Amino acid sequence: xxxxxxxxxxxxxxxxxxxxxxxxxxxxxxxxxxxxxxxxxxxxxxxxxxxxxxxxxxxxxxxxxxxxxxxxxxxxxxxxxxxxxxxxxxxxxxxxxxxxxxxxxxxxxxxxxxxxxxxxxxxxxxxxxxxxxxxxxxxxxxxxxxxxxxxxxxxxxxxxxxxxxxxxxxxxxxxxxxxxxxxxxxxxxxxxxxxxxxxxxxxxxxxxxxxxxxxxxxxxxxxxxxxxxxxxxxxxxxxxxxxxxxxxxxxxxxxxxxxxxxxxxxxxxxxxxxxxxxxxxxxxxxxxxxxxxxxxxxxxxxxxxxxxxxxxxxxxxxxxxxxxxxxxxxxxxxxxxxxxxxxxxxxxxxxxxxxxxxxxxxxxxxxxxxxxxxxxxxxxxxxxxxxxxxxxxxxxxxxxxxxxxxxxxxxxxxxxxxxxxxxxxxxxxxxxxxxxxxxxxxxxxxxxxxxxxxxxxxxxxxxxxxxxxxxxxxxxxxxxxxxxxxxxxxxxxxxxxxxxxxxxxxxxxxxxxxxxxxxxxxxxxxxxxxxxxxxxxxxxxxxxxxxxxxxxxxxxxxxxxxxxxxxxxxxxxxxxxxxxxxxxxxxxxxxxxxxxxxxxxxxxxxxxxxxxxxxx
Numbered sequence: 001x002x003x004x005x006x007x008x009x010x011x012x013x014x015x016x017x018x019x020x021x022x023x024x025x026x027x028x029x030x031x032x033x034x035x036x037x038x039x040x041x042x043x044x045x046x047x048x049x050x051x052x053x054x055x056x057x058x059x060x061x062x063x064x065x066x067x068x069x070x071x072x073x074x075x076x077x078x079x080x081x082x083x084x085x086x087x088x089x090x091x092x093x094x095x096x097x098x099x100x101x102x103x104x105x106x107x108x109x110x111x112x113x114x115x116x117x118x119x120x121x122x123x124x125x126x127x128x129x130x131x132x133x134x135x136x137x138x139x140x141x142x143x144x145x146x147x148x149x150x151x152x153x154x155x156x157x158x159x160x161x162x163x164x165x166x167x168x169x170x171x172x173x174x175x176x177x178x179x180x181x182x183x184x185x186x187x188x189x190x191x192x193x194x195x196x197x198x199x200x201x202x203x204x205x206x207x208x209x210x211x212x213x214x215x216x217x218x219x220x221x222x223x224x225x226x227x228x229x230x231x232x233x234x235x236x237x238x239x240x241x242x243x244x245x246x247x248x249x250x251x252x253x254x255x256x257x258x259x260x261x262x263x264x265x266x267x268x269x270x271x272x273x274x275x276x277x278x279x280x281x282x283x284x285x286x287x288x289x290x291x292x293x294x295x296x297x298x299x300x301x302x303x304x305x306x307x308x309x310x311x312x313x314x315x316x317x318x319x320x321x322x323x324x325x326x327x328x329x330x331x332x333x334x335x336x337x338x339x340x341x342x343x344x345x346x347x348x349x350x351x352x353x354x355x356x357x358x359x360x361x362x363x364x365x366x367x368x369x370x371x372x373x374x375x376x377x378x379x380x381x382x383x384x385x386x387x388x389x390x391x392x393x394x395x396x397x398x399x400x401x402x403x404x405x406x407x408x409x410x411x412x413x414x415x416x417x418x419x420x421x422x423x424x425x426x427x428x429x430x431x432x433x434x435x436x437x438x439x440x441x442x443x444x445x446x447x448x449x450x451x452x453x454x455x456x457x458x459x460x461x462x463x464x465x466x467x468x469x470x471x472x473x474x475x476x477x478x479x480x481x482x483x484x485x486x487x488x489x490x491x492x493x494x495x496x497x498x499x500x501x502x503x504x505x506x507x508x509x510x511x512x513x514x515x516x517x518x519x520x521x522x523x524x525x526x527x528x529x530x531x532x533x534x535x536x537x538x539x540x541x542x543x544x545x546x547x548x549x550x551x552x553x554x555x556x557x558x559x560x561x562x563x564x565x566x567x568x569x570x571x572x573x574x575x576x577x578x579x580x581x582x583x584x585x586x587x588x589x590x591x592x593x594x595x596x597x598x599x600x601x602x603x604x605x606x607x608x609x610x611x612x613x614x615x616x
Contacts, residue, residue, distance in 0.1 A: 003030030005169040008160060008163075022174065024049075028172075049077065080148075081487065082108060082123060092111065146383075150476055152205055152206070152208075180201065189567070194408070194470045201354055230497075231457065248494055264293040266297075269318070274323050299363070320333070336366045341540060349611070357592075357593065358601050382471050385514075440461070443461040537592065552603045
């Protein structure tokens with residue numbers, strides 16, 4: 001995994017003397033994504049920038065990588081990992097290509113030379129890349145099917161097309177100034193920490209959407225989708241479906257174990273991370289490798305303060321111990337101190353360049369930083385709930401049939417915090433409904449599907465395109481800020497294509513969410529782990545956290561220069577959240593973000609406005 005950036009400017013035939021310095025400055029903003037190596041390449045049409053976290057062929061996979069063909073240069077900067085490198089290499093060698101390295105970067109560049117703009121359809125993995133095509137005098141950009149790897153872009157005032165793995169890289173280009181317009185504020189106040197696909201929140205900033213590619217040439221830019229989910233009848237029996245799911249899951253995990261640097265798994269003791277760990281541990285044993293290393297996460301004094309809830313029915317630690325005992329992994333428990341959790345809110349915002357999932361982000365940042373001291377690559381269980389329908393909003397009627405985003409169906413918690421005049425002036429609720437309706441309308445329909453299952457398909461579509469994207473954004477920024485690559489096997493597109501069309505009666509066989517995945521794991525996991533009720537990403541139950549973030553908000557409000565004053569209803573805050581305990585049973589986003597997380601979100605909002613000099 002790496003960081004990429006650059007700019008394209010066809011109006012300057014001979015470039016400009018300062019381009020090398022600009023390229024270097026953009027790259028420096030992404031140093032955390034690639035601390036192992038750096039490279040910049042300039043040409044009369046622009047510059048490509050790379051910062052490298054070496055995973056495959058560390059010695060010879062340097063970028064930007066250049067290859068020549070018929071007297072023309074082709075240059076690539078690439079952030080990602082291909083999981084079908086071997087198959088691609090064999091096909092390309094059969095077509096006459098020769099390779100100098102073992103890196104997937106060289107294979108990807110050769111694949112573009114061979115397949116041209118159809119290259120995206122050949123790739124399996126997570127990626128965002130840009131290639132200078134010397135023959136056509138144009139640049140080609142492409143992003144993976146689910147947007148695991150980021151790609152933002154903007155048009156600068158001088159006509160340059162500027163791109164980067166993170167928003168901060170764009171603003172290192174002279175003349176690109178961070179601003180937020182009404183739509184951006186609606187994103188942050190009404191939809192955040194989610195974000196509309198393609199929207200960069202900052203005015204004029206866009207995102208190359210997942211499964212899209214772009215050509216940038218002298219005549220401008222054109223963008224197109226190269227892959228889509230297709231709805232079709234599912235004809236396999238339940239028994240065959242279970243077998244196929246097991247094949248696809250084990251295949252996805254096994255392919256993603258390739259690495260020339262230390263690899264580990266995140267293990268919560270839940271179904272998803274346990275399946276990944278079991279497959280990986282068995283593969284390591286089969287290959288005669290040392291025991292797999294695993295990590296679990298917790299918070300100081302959580303065993304003392306944990307209280308079961310409908311969203312989090314039990315604690316993780318007994319189940320982690322059960323898995324470690326069953327698979328003999330070398331396990332480490334990482335415990336986040338509560339003061340660190342509160343203190344890292346600002347840094348988590350800087351990693352993302354936006355307000356995020358508050359302590360959910362900050363804790364992941366803390367944990368990734370610890371894991372990165374020994375490992376470069378980790379596998380994680382993200383996306384299984386989105387793919388298999390593991391959330392309560394797939395079955396609870398009031399959530400399933402909500403005429404808005406089911407993970408954020410009640411805007412009251414936001415409305416009570418933010419200034420009512422600003423809320424009305426921006427038209428936040430109308431904006432949220434517009435984005436919801438727009439997205440639902442794009443759902444790939446199945447002709448003849450009954451209304452109940454058609455609605456579940458809509459909710460599944462929303463989950464893949466909104467909720468999953470939020471978690472993938474979080475995972476990428478927090479891990480890469482720490483110099484750690486995290487892979488997500490449940491995001492394998494072959495798996496998603498198949499599961500997308502499994503009917504709900506099979507996904508939730510016998511009325512239990514994700515039963516098809518549980519049945520696919522039979523014989524793979526200890527039986528009690530396999531049947532354990534779902535438990536989400538762990539959160540702190542220590543009241544010290546809420547005390548610390550409440551104090552932070554009070555401190556911000558005591559500062560007359562704090563930009564947060566322009567956003568919030570101070571009287572409501574002082575009469576409510578700043579004096580009474582947060583409502584943990586009323587999440588305003590997802591399953592974890594309740595009263596304390598709203599306070600933490602306000603801390604991040606203020607820090608974000610300060611960092612980028614924003615006003616509303």
